[in-house]
Amino acid sequence: MLIELLEKIFPTLNDRSSRQEVKNRLKLVLAHDRSDLTPQMIESMRREILEVVSKYVDLDADAMDFALENTSRVTSLVANLPILRVKPEFYTVKGMSEETPVEDLPEISIDESAIGDLQETSDLRNENS
Amino acid sequence: MGRVIVITSGKGGVGKTTTTANIGMALAQRNRKVVVVDADFGLRNLDLLLGLENRVVYTAVDVLSGQCRLEQALVKDKRRGNLVLLPAAQNRTKDSVNPAQMRQLISALAKVFDYVLVDSPAGIEMGFQNAIAAATEAIVVTTPEISAVRDADRVIGLLEANNIKKSGLIINRIRPKMVAVNDMMSVDDVTEILAIPLLGVVPDDEKVIVSTNKGEPLVLSGTPTQAGTAFENIARRLDGEKVEFLDLTVKDDLLSKIKNFFTKSI
Known part of the structure; x- marks a missing residue:
């Protein structure tokens, strides 16, 4: 009741107004009228684009959005394809599953007496430059 | 050479003929030589x-078939001698004329008159093609x-495709009270969607019906009316003057909103 009253007093709050509704319906229908694309063409475009994108990534089928939009007499195809994850075969950083066994690692040793030397030579180099 | 302007809409009943009659008369009142051409063959109404x-004796079809000369078919307005009407034939169909013939007819008129206003029939078929054939503006x-907006959009596309680059938009029958309560698209909503320059806004006015009953365009009536003023302003803009758009916003005080709420909920 209170919300209804507020909506009546401030009509701009009410997004379900018939004015907003007619604008949305018009924009959608005009985007199609202006594009000269048949629904069949749009559907096959959608399918093919999804096919290509799905080769690389897994998509969230429920949140997908694929529509024609029109502003200032220019039609554009707006697709929103939320990516769930990249397909494993395209990982750029490989996972830890292929960890190299420890015994294969080359041994690393250290010469305690030589530690100072390296430090000194680098200091000298800094002074010379 | 006069300007050849086609008045068109796609959808029927939105006020093309009323607009043609009023703009024609308003331009004549500004001492322009005006001819209004009824291109609605078979369903003429501009007369x-x-x-x-x-006072209609001959029609455009009679001129084209050589049964009379062009000046014989033109009906001069008694109230404004510089406004004449070229009537459409009532007993023919839209296919009895072709675009080449229309071009011939209109170019003869454009040599003599400052403005040639062509009242297009509804639809986008032959009658529309005839009406736009000779026009350079719309x-x-x-x-x-x-x-109405969807059909207007279609027509705008067809005008562009037919190389009529200069188009102005008239939004007719706007009801400011309904816009104020978000029950009607506003002028801005429509112009944003159609994306062509706005030429004028005409409020919904019962006086239009009274003027049609009398066969007397609103711009002629002595007492100013909202719609009549709107048409006069359109004629002035067309004629190159810069005129502000009418302020049609409803004064939206809280009291009226509360009143509105109660009347609505009943």
Whole structure:
């Protein structure tokens, strides 16, 4: 009741107004009228684009959005394809599953007496430059 | 050479003929030489809105078939001698004329008159093709309703495709009170969607019906009316003057909103 009253007093709050509704319906229908694309063409475009994108990534089928939009007499195809994850075969950083066994690692040793030397030579180099 | 302007809309009943009659008369009042051409063959109405129906003898078809000369078919308005009507034939169909013939007819008129206003029939078929054949400019009339706007959009596309680059939009029958309560698209909503320059806004006015009954365009009536003023302003803009758009916003005080709420909920 209170919300209804507020909506009546401030009509701009009410997004379900018939004015907003007619604008949305018009924009959608005009985007199609202006594009000269048949629904069949749009559907096959959608399918093919999804096919290509799905080769690389897994998509969230429920949140997908694929529509024609029109502003200032220019039609554009707006697709929103939320990516769930990249397909494993395209990982750029490989996972830890292929960890190299420890015994294969080359041994690393250290010469305690030589530690100072390296430090000194680098200091000298800094002074010379 | 005069300007050849087609008045068109796609959808029927949005006020093309009323607009043609009023703009024609308003331009004549500004001492321009004006001819209004009824291109609605078979369903002519422009003669009625101008109150000239009893004086129609010959029509455009008679001129084209050589049965009379062009000047014989033109009906001169008695109130404004510089306004004449070229009537359409009532007993023919839209296919009895072709675009080449229309071009011939209109170019003869454009040599003599400052303005040639062509009242297009509804639809986008032959009659529309005839009406736009000779035009270099267009006035697109629409109302703030979904079907009228959609049809106007279609027509704008066809005008562009036919190389008519200069189009102005008239939004007819706007009801400011309904816009204020978000029950009708506003002028901005419609112009944003159609994306062509706005030429004028005409409020919904009962006086229009009274003027049609009398066969006397609103711009002729002595007492100023909202719609009549709107048409006069359109004629001035067309004629190159810069005129502000009418302020049609409803004063939206809290009291009226509360009142509105109670009347609505009953």
